[in-house]
Amino acid sequence: xxxxxxxxxxxxxxxxxxxxxxxxxxxxxxxxxxxxxxxxxxxxxxxxxxxxxxxxxxxxxxxxxxxxxxxxxxxxxxxxxxxxxxxxxxxxxxxxxxxxxxxxxxxxxxxxxxxxxxxxxxxxxxxxxxxxxxxxxxxxxxxxxxxxxxxxxxxxxxxxxxxxxxxxxxxxxxxxxxxxxxxxxxxxxxxxxxxxxxxxxxxxxxxxxxxxxxxxxxxxxxxxxxxxxxxxxxxxxxxxxxxxxxxxxxxxxxxxxxxxxxxxxxxxxxxxxxxxxxxxxxxxxxxxxxxxxxxxxxxxxxxxxxxxxxxxxxxxxxxxxxxxxx
Numbered sequence: 001x002x003x004x005x006x007x008x009x010x011x012x013x014x015x016x017x018x019x020x021x022x023x024x025x026x027x028x029x030x031x032x033x034x035x036x037x038x039x040x041x042x043x044x045x046x047x048x049x050x051x052x053x054x055x056x057x058x059x060x061x062x063x064x065x066x067x068x069x070x071x072x073x074x075x076x077x078x079x080x081x082x083x084x085x086x087x088x089x090x091x092x093x094x095x096x097x098x099x100x101x102x103x104x105x106x107x108x109x110x111x112x113x114x115x116x117x118x119x120x121x122x123x124x125x126x127x128x129x130x131x132x133x134x135x136x137x138x139x140x141x142x143x144x145x146x147x148x149x150x151x152x153x154x155x156x157x158x159x160x161x162x163x164x165x166x167x168x169x170x171x172x173x174x175x176x177x178x179x180x181x182x183x184x185x186x187x188x189x190x191x192x193x194x195x196x197x198x199x200x201x202x203x204x205x206x207x208x209x210x211x212x213x214x215x216x217x218x219x220x221x222x223x224x225x226x227x228x229x230x231x232x233x234x235x236x237x238x239x240x241x242x243x244x245x246x247x248x249x250x251x252x253x254x255x256x257x258x259x260x261x262x263x264x265x266x267x268x269x270x271x272x273x274x275x276x277x278x279x280x281x282x283x284x285x286x287x288x289x290x291x292x293x294x295x296x297x298x299x300x301x302x303x304x305x306x307x308x309x310x311x312x313x314x315x316x317x318x319x320x321x322x323x324x325x326x
Contacts, residue, residue, distance in 0.1 A: 036057040036058075036059075037057075038054055038055065038056050038057070038077065039054065039055040039057075039128065040052070040053075040054045040074065041053050041054070041055075041123070041124070041127070043120070043123070049073070049099070049102055050099045050100060050101055050102050051099070051100070051116060051120070052074060052098070052099050052120075053074075053096060053097060053098045053099070053120050053123075053124050054074045054075075054077075054096075054097040055094060055095075055096055055097075055124055055128055055130075056077055056085065056088075056089075056094065056095040056096075056097065057089075057094055058088065058089040058090070058091070058092050058093055058094060059089045059090060060089075060090070060091070060092040062092055063092055063093075063094055063130065063131060064091065064092035064093055064134065064320065064323055064324075065092075065093055065094070065131060065134035065135070065136060065166070065319070065320075065323035066093070066094045066095075066096050066125070066130050066131065066134060066135050066136070067088060067093050067094070067095050067096070067136055067137070067138070067319060068096045068098065068117075068121060068135060068136070068137040068138075068147070069095060069096070069097050069098070069137070069138065069139050069143060070097075070098045070099070070100055070117060070137075070139065070143055070146045070147070070150075071097055071098070071099055071139075071143060072099065072101075072104060072106070072142075073099055074097055074099055075097060077095075077097075081298065082307060082312060083312045083313070084310075084312045084315070084316070087312055087313060087316040088316060088319075091316055091320055093316070093319065093320075093323075094128075094130055096121065096124050096130070098117055098120045098121070100113045100114075100116045100117045100120065100146075101113045101116075103209075104205075105142055105201065105202070105205065106142060106146065107142055107145045107146065107149065107174065107177060107223065108145065108146045108149035108150065108153075108223075109177070109209050109210060109223035110223070111153065111158065113146075114149065114150050114153040114158070115158075115160075117146075117150055118150075118153070118154075118159050118160065118161055118163055119161075121135065121161070121163055122161040122163070132161075132163070134166060134323045135163065135164070135165050135166060136165055136166045136167045136168070136169075136319055136322060136323060137150060137151065137165055137168055138167075138168055138169030138170060138171075138245075139169075139170070139171065139173075140171035140172060140173070140307050140310075141171070141172060141173055141174075141305065142173065142174070143173075144168075144169070144170030144171050144172070144173030145170070145173040145174055145175065145225060147168045147169070147170060148168055148170055148173070148175070148225045148239065148244070149225055150165070151165050151168045151238075151239060151242050152225065152235050152238035152239060155238045155239070155241070155242065156238055165242065166243065166322045166323055166325065167242065167243035167244065167245070167285075167318075167319070167322035168239075168242060168243070168244050168245070169244070169245040169246075169247070169315060169318070169319070170244065170245070170246050170247070170271075171246075171247045171248070171307065171309065171310055172247065172248045172249065172267050172268075172271075172304070172305050172309070173225075173267060173271075174267050174270060175224065175225040175226040175267070175270035175271065175274050176224045176225070176226050176227055176228055176229075176270045177206065177210070177220050177223050177224045178213050178217070178220040178221065178224060178227060178228075178229055179228055179229070179264070179269065179270060180202060180206075181202055181203070181206050181212070181213055181220070182213065183199075183264055183265045184198070184199035184200075184202040184203050185203060187199075187260075187261070187262065187264075187265055188200070188203070190260040190261075190262075191259060191260045191261060191265075192258070192259055192260045193258070193259060194259070195259040195260060195261055195265070196260075209223075210223060217229070221234045221235075222234075222235070225239075225270075225274070226270060226273070226274040226277070228270070228273055233274075233277045236274060236277055236278060236281070237281065239278060239283065240278070240281045240282060240283050241283065242283070242285075243285040243286075243322050244278070244283070244285070244286050244287070245287045245289070245315070245318050246271050246274075246275060246286070246287065246288045246289065247289045247291065247309055247310055248267060248268045248271050248288075248289075248290060248291070248309070249268075249290070249291040249292065249294060249295045249304040249305075249309045250263070250266060250268035250272075250290065250304070251292065251293070251295070251304050254302060254304055255304065258302070266304075267305075268290075271288070272288070275288045287318070289311075291309045294308055294309045295308055295309045296308050
């Protein structure tokens with residue numbers, strides 16, 4: 001399952017509306033908040049569903065970098081069952097949570113949403129004196145896809161603020177939307193549980209966004225991080241110089257028995273091929289971590305598509321190492 005992880009509740013904070021109104025009318029506070037509280041900013045107070053961000057400041061006095069995570073809604077970080085936020089906080093890393101699109105699923109098919117993210121990052125860095133030279137982005141599932149697509153957007157020179165990322169981490173993310181659609185259209189009847197629901201969603205939404213691959217193959221390849229149906233890999237050359245950490249768990253016995261999926265149907269199919277091509281292109285900083293027996297949901301049930309496959313201490317160490325590079 002590719003998008004089920006992205007379900008987060010948006011906190012209702014009156015202060016955030018005041019902050020966003022001040023921002024819109026040009027009152028930009030460049031000092032960091034003295035109480036280091038989470039700062040919620042809605043650039044359009046009339047519509048808080050997107051075009052907004054939250055800055056989670058670290059417990060340290062100094063800031064070593066900014067980790068960007070684009071979600072489908074702003075999270076309540078006090079309820080996270082994971083260590084990632086605390087590890088970032090202890091190590092001087094700001095987490096910038098953004099919401100850039102109303103579309104679901106959102107894999108950054110078009111430049112419009114990436115331009116919005118570019119603007120949100122610039123706004124947050126200017127508002128709170130965040131270090132623009134130490135930015136890194138990542139996430140699980142569609143969030144990880146968006147991180148890679150935004151890295152491609154930046155490396156292609158499209159950022160009007162000259163945003164560049166120090167690296168990207170991607171946890172079990174779909175990289176090839178043409179493969180994704182083909183899997184859903186040919187194997188849907190074999191899928192069970194969330195995999196079947198997701199296939200129905202893809203078959204309904206992708207034609208609206210991109211058409212169908214037979215007649216719109218260029219649209220699908222332009223919208224993909226990586227294209228296996230293109231001998232050049234499509235957009236993958238734009239990540240030739242980007243440090244990337246991939247994590248995935250291709251337990252085929254589980255995927256087949258629990259979801260009715262074959263190897264072609266899971267994100268690992270994209271990821272391993274993508275890693276091979278990046279290395280062949282000369283990217284010497286691509287790390288692929290293939291886990292086994294680590295994926296579980298919040299109730300302890302087996303689930304390969306889960307943040308639990310991530311060694312969070314290792315991930316933060318990886319982030320810090322890339323942040324420290326000149």
